[in-house]
Amino acid sequence: MTEWDQERRARAVLTCICEPGHLKLARLVASHGAVATVDALRRNGDESAWARRAKMTDEDVLVQRAGQAQLRFVIPGDTEWPVQLDDLAHRAEIQGLGGLPVGLWAAGPLSVAEFAPRSVAVVGARAATRYGEAVTSDLVGGLISDGYTVVSGGAYGIDAAAHRAALASGGRTVGVYAGGLDEAYPRGNLRLFEELKAEHLVVSEVAPGVRVSRSAFLARNRLIAALTIGTVVVEAAARSGARNTASWANELGRAVMAVPGPVFSGMSTGCHRLIRDGQATLVADVDDIRAQLAPLGVGPLLAERGPDRLLDDVEPELLAVREAMPARGGISTSDLAVKCGHPVPRILGALAELEVLGLVGQDQTGAWRLKRPTSAVV
Amino acid sequence: MTEWDQERRARAVLTCICEPGHLKLARLVASHGAVATVDALRRNGDESAWARRAKMTDEDVLVQRAGQAQLRFVIPGDTEWPVQLDDLAHRAEIQGLGGLPVGLWAAGPLSVAEFAPRSVAVVGARAATRYGEAVTSDLVGGLISDGYTVVSGGAYGIDAAAHRAALASGGRTVGVYAGGLDEAYPRGNLRLFEELKAEHLVVSEVAPGVRVSRSAFLARNRLIAALTIGTVVVEAAARSGARNTASWANELGRAVMAVPGPVFSGMSTGCHRLIRDGQATLVADVDDIRAQLAPLGVGPLLAERGPDRLLDDVEPELLAVREAMPARGGISTSDLAVKCGHPVPRILGALAELEVLGLVGQDQTGAWRLKRPTSAVV
Numbered sequence: 047m048t049e050w051d052q053e054r055r056a057r058a059v060l061t062c063i064c065e066p067g068h069l070k071l072a073r074l075v076a077s078h079g080a081v082a083t084v085d086a087l088r089r090n091g092d093e094s095a096w097a098r099r100a101k102m103t104d105e106d107v108l109v110q111r112a113g114q115a116q117l118r119f120v121i122p123g124d125t126e127w128p129v130q131l132d133d134l135a136h137r138a139e140i141q142g143l144g145g146l147p148v149g150l151w152a153a154g155p156l157s158v159a160e161f162a163p164r165s166v167a168v169v170g171a172r173a174a175t176r177y178g179e180a181v182t183s184d185l186v187g188g189l190i191s192d193g194y195t196v197v198s199g200g201a202y203g204i205d206a207a208a209h210r211a212a213l214a215s216g217g218r219t220v221g222v223y224a225g226g227l228d229e230a231y232p233r234g235n236l237r238l239f240e241e242l243k244a245e246h247l248v249v250s251e252v253a254p255g256v257r258v259s260r261s262a263f264l265a266r267n268r269l270i271a272a273l274t275i276g277t278v279v280v281e282a283a284a285r286s287g288a289r290n291t292a293s294w295a296n297e298l299g300r301a302v303m304a305v306p307g308p309v310f311s312g313m314s315t316g317c318h319r320l321i322r323d324g325q326a327t328l329v330a331d332v333d334d335i336r337a338q339l340a341p342l343g344v345g346p347l348l349a350e351r352g353p354d355r356l357l358d359d360v361e362p363e364l365l366a367v368r369e370a371m372p373a374r375g376g377i378s379t380s381d382l383a384v385k386c387g388h389p390v391p392r393i394l395g396a397l398a399e400l401e402v403l404g405l406v407g408q409d410q411t412g413a414w415r416l417k418r419p420t421s422a423v424v
Numbered sequence: 425m426t427e428w429d430q431e432r433r434a435r436a437v438l439t440c441i442c443e444p445g446h447l448k449l450a451r452l453v454a455s456h457g458a459v460a461t462v463d464a465l466r467r468n469g470d471e472s473a474w475a476r477r478a479k480m481t482d483e484d485v486l487v488q489r490a491g492q493a494q495l496r497f498v499i500p501g502d503t504e505w506p507v508q509l510d511d512l513a514h515r516a517e518i519q520g521l522g523g524l525p526v527g528l529w530a531a532g533p534l535s536v537a538e539f540a541p542r543s544v545a546v547v548g549a550r551a552a553t554r555y556g557e558a559v560t561s562d563l564v565g566g567l568i569s570d571g572y573t574v575v576s577g578g579a580y581g582i583d584a585a586a587h588r589a590a591l592a593s594g595g596r597t598v599g600v601y602a603g604g605l606d607e608a609y610p611r612g613n614l615r616l617f618e619e620l621k622a623e624h625l626v627v628s629e630v631a632p633g634v635r636v637s638r639s640a641f642l643a644r645n646r647l648i649a650a651l652t653i654g655t656v657v658v659e660a661a662a663r664s665g666a667r668n669t670a671s672w673a674n675e676l677g678r679a680v681m682a683v684p685g686p687v688f689s690g691m692s693t694g695c696h697r698l699i700r701d702g703q704a705t706l707v708a709d710v711d712d713i714r715a716q717l718a719p720l721g722v723g724p725l726l727a728e729r730g731p732d733r734l735l736d737d738v739e740p741e742l743l744a745v746r747e748a749m750p751a752r753g754g755i756s757t758s759d760l761a762v763k764c765g766h767p768v769p770r771i772l773g774a775l776a777e778l779e780v781l782g783l784v785g786q787d788q789t790g791a792w793r794l795k796r797p798t799s800a801v802v
Contacts, residue, residue: 109527141600180688181687181688219541228505278617305687306687306692306696306699306706307684307685307687308685308686309559309683309684309708309709310558310559314684314708315708318708319685319708321699321706322705322706322707322708322712323682327700328684328696328699328706329700330687330692330693330696330700331687334700352601374455
């Protein structure tokens, strides 16, 4: 059960009244805090759209509505808040959108903080071809057997094919939505939405009751990129939302991959341009994806290793990441990436392995801290 | 008619007795000259394979045989010798092969020196799919209408499809063969070979009568790369001769391009790996190829420009290439590329345009020299 203290209530109101990914919103919250921001909007005299909506919004109704829809609301500082999302606080905007979300609405048994460091976005065209759906099925099957969680939107085409392939492989899959989680969008994917919500996880940046808009889709794409360590675009037309997700993944230093296809297929044009222009690496099979996600040799063998491994056995690259961490206090993933000179996905992979080895851990704020190895030999 | 002086006879003998692309051959000829090399091989005491063959080879028979097959023999210094081939003299080897050919056997109405600065290699798998053949047809049609000459080998599959598409488009196409030009290899492409020989051009580094070998194919691939300004690989298996041609094109600083295809097609695997590993740029249509071949804006509009254009109208990049040329004397393409810091294809494109503008020309040795513009204004 979510504890609805003042801070959480204020943030929930903001997800109800402000367009997601609005840079002004992120700046107000960063400078003044959520409570002061809502108070200011409710003060008489402000006649902006946000102010009008703030005055109209009843927090108790919102909390009740969330409860009915079985939603929880995750905010920075929560155990479930994924530290890698903080990369959004420091990065550039795309098309006027950006910034840290004020909170994440979520429903389902999976934890956001837990899946995110080992997850891959599989996205693509709504008007996917049978070829695209077949490739999606193959790649997702491989990713699931490597232990990755699949992340996608809720659309027809590649998004739905990715979720269905993950479910068929017995894996974990997360839907990130542009609208409120009280109803499915599009309606034709209702059963899929309900299955993800009941068995896996659905996530949104906006409050229940908020409807989708074009800019909400673009803001949502930044969440898909930020919540994963890499994005695979399976099919995309020349103009495609999937290319926007790829742009976000590039902005955030994530691995960006695209699948080639027949040059006569308009649904592969966007992928080919991403590859041609150096915005994505070509991946033709799951081995290619593995190579992009685990350049430090972090892979499916992870689970077989115990927490008592000695530093002597740890790969030199992992040790280098560990040595870049401060002796006292925490460090963010992005700061560590800068310090090590590696891209964020590589650092996240290394941190995931170091965590399994019992050598690092995340504190309450999501920062990474050194742990002493449990073996007495070190 | 070829003038069979002593130098040309000696070089012809060498193409008869030495494996093509043998680095030792290129070094001997560069250090001692062809005449002294043949003399040394014929001297008693040398029992090497080359020496035995040298003693057995009757130059008059060779010249007669070439005449019967209507072959000419082009050597460095000839007007028909393509200056860009000299790049092979200064570049690294691949799999123990390399070096400048001692001469080129040729038959057909096209001139080697004339087609090479504006030609594109289109190569690929023998076991091409219908997809690969369809893509070849499309791309070649576009290249021909841009005025490029197509270059390929003589094999089944993509090679034959490239030649046939060029012929169907009314364009020019050149076959570069691994064996002697007195007979077609493979025999199944006899009619294509005869058509190229009669109407276009066939080229080989080895004398008539010399049979193909595996290393001859690899040596031939370096000629295809060197004789063109860019190579397009349409389909290639994971292990493929076309990938070898792409490696040569990279070695020589040419544009290297590969066409994507369905990830389930083994005939696209080689292309995908070239792209994935950064050895080739993805090209999905002829516009993509144009962008790779003409980064200085040299394109199909060339023919519309007159030789009297003023320097004021010349693009800054072209002027920069012109300004890098010595006031007196000539300069090779590769030296100019180094001086300008641009890849060779880009320099060749610029030189082609400067030549049309009447601002540069090639001398007898193939070196590039400045010309005064014909307009009095400059």
